[in-house]
Amino acid sequence: MMEQSIGTPPFRYEVVGDDAARIVEFQRNSLVGNWRRVDGRTIRGRSVKAARNQRWVNCTARLGEAGTLVEVEASKGRGTLPRALQFIGVISRGVNDPRTIYRQRHIPPGPVSLVASWAGMAYRLFETPQRDAVRTAELFTASRIEAVPGGNAEFVKVRLSDGTEGYMERDQIVSAPSRATRQAGVEAARNV
Numbered sequence: 001m002m003e004q005s006i007g008t009p010p011f012r013y014e015v016v017g018d019d020a021a022r023i024v025e026f027q028r029n030s031l032v033g034n035w036r037r038v039d040g041r042t043i044r045g046r047s048v049k050a051a052r053n054q055r056w057v058n059c060t061a062r063l064g065e066a067g068t069l070v071e072v073e074a075s076k077g078r079g080t081l082p083r084a085l086q087f088i089g090v091i092s093r094g095v096n097d098p099r100t101i102y103r104q105r106h107i108p109p110g111p112v113s114l115v116a117s118w119a120g121m122a123y124r125l126f127e128t129p130q131r132d133a134v135r136t137a138e139l140f141t142a143s144r145i146e147a148v149p150g151g152n153a154e155f156v157k158v159r160l161s162d163g164t165e166g167y168m169e170r171d172q173i174v175s176a177p178s179r180a181t182r183q184a185g186v187e188a189a190r191n192v
Helices: 080-096 184-188
Strands: 011-015 018-024 028-030 035-037 041-043 046-048 055-062 069-072 112-114 124-125 135-139 145-151 154-162 165-171 174-176
Touching: 018 154, 055 080, 069 080, 124 154, 145 174
Parallel strands: none
Antiparallel strands: 011 018, 018 055, 028 035, 041 046, 055 069, 112 145, 112 174, 124 135, 124 165, 145 154, 154 165
16 A cells, blocks of 8 residues: 555655565656656666665554554655655545545445456455465356355455355455346445
8 A cells, every 4th residue: 555655756665574665765856857866876887876865754564452553754855754644644544435445345245246357367266265265266257246245354255156155355346236227236336
C-alpha cells in the first residue's frame, strides 16, 4: 500500500527488510525545468554524491498485541511530510474507507464471477483460506461460481458447478446476479 500511495515519481520504493520499506527521492526538477537524478551514482567511473537534502519516508510495520504497529518517519523538505501524512490517513481509515481498494467488501452467498482482469487467464482456487495454501482447480471468468458460507476477511469460500469447493481472494470476485435484470444489477453493485 505504501508503494501505491507514495512511491510514484519522483520517489522510488525500496524494501529494506522483512518488516520495513522506504520511499526515496531519486529525481528532482531543476531550475531549468529538466529532471535530474539526486541519488548517488557513478558516471564515467566517477562517483557522484547524493544530494544533501534528498527526501525520504521510512515505514516499519510490526505485529503487536493490539494489532499491526506502523511507524512512519519522514525527512524534512517539501513533499515528504504531506505524503507520509497521506499514507497515515489511508491506513488509519483502514478497511472502512469506501474509496480505497483495501476496503472491507461483503460478498453474500450466491453467484459470483471473477473480476474482468482475469479474462482469458486461469485462476487457481486455494485449498484453505491462507496465501501459502495448496492451489487446486483452475477456473476462468465465464466459470459458474457460487459463494457459500465460510472463509475469512481475506478469502471467500466458493463452490464450482461440478461441486468442487475452495477459497478465492475476496478482491478477485464480484457478486453476479443469476438473472440479468436492472434490479439484480443494482443489488450486485451494492457489494462492490
